[in-house]
Amino acid sequence: MRLGSKSTDEFFGVLAQKSQQISQIYQKNIDGLVKPTPIKVMLGDTTITDQNTFDPEAVDKFYNSILAKSPKWKSQGITTTSDEDLRRIFVKMECQIKNYTMLWHMALQYRALLYYKPDIRVQNIQKELAEIMDNTINKEKELAELTDSMIKERLAAMGYKDLDEQTLFEVLFENDHLRDEISSETAKKTDYDFKAKDQRKKELFKELDNLLLEAYTTTSVLIDENRLVTGEEGCVCTFDLDFVKNKKKEAIFDPKRIAPDTKQEIIQALDDIIRSLQN
Incomplete structure (x- = not known):
């Protein structure tokens, strides 16, 4: 009770x-x-x-x-x-x-x-994160355009011309060697280290959590x-x-x-x- x-x-x-x-x-x-x-x-x-x-x-x-x-x-x-x-x-x-x-x-x-x-460090971290994200988006866009261009050139040399997106996808999907080659070549044409920037983002977010x-x-x-x-x-x-x-x-x-x-x-x-x- x-x-x-x-x-x-x-x-x-x-x-x-x-x-x-x-x-x-x-x-x-x-x-x-x-x-x-x-x-x-x-x-x-x-x-x-x-x-x-x-x-x-x-x-x-x-x-x-x-x-x-x-x-x-x-x-x-x-x-x-x-x-x-x-x-x-x-x-x-x-x-x-x-x-x-x-x-x-x-x-x-x-x-x-x-x-x-x-802490002023919060503002500094947010600024650095914003710069990394903006730069990454821009570099990803540049890289995507470069990759599209290289794919079209490589496929044209192989006899594939004026492919629609679906056919293009099927060709790339079935050709592992071609995908790897293009990926390797595009990576050499950019000085932006995506992996390093991603690691830096993780470090900054962790530091923000500690604040x-x-x-x-x-x-x-x-x-x-x-x-x-x-x-x-x-x-x-x-x-x-x-x-x-x-x-x-x-x-x-x-x-x-x-x-x-x-x-x-x-x-x-x-x-x-x-x-x-x-x-």
């Missing part, structure tokens, strides 16, 4: 108040961790502008501190996910109290935006897990209480059947969390 759900039961009402108090304290902590910090970034057109960000590692440290303060709670540790620009950092914890299991889920969902570092930086945006608004799944930015703090019967969890059970000492242990577990979050 999700704590905080509507219920007329007094015990569930107490748990709802406790879970709400924890959520409020948790939200306050997250709010301090994700406060926007202004940084300078460069856009794709090399314009330098201001952008806000926060440090996801600070949230990771916060979750780790909670894990350290909660020895009675089992967890698989902190998990991070990345789906293109959508990121999530979360932790799921579990506490066994008699025949009941309490589940605690905390998460922060945020987005990562890509920019360039404000990228990520800025992160989110909000400390509490959202439920449905909104988390749909990709909304925000934080999650939920509790579920399940009854364990024959090693199976049951979300629906009668709270009146919970023993008084078990109820007290459940309340105590939530009180411990409140104290650990406030310290």
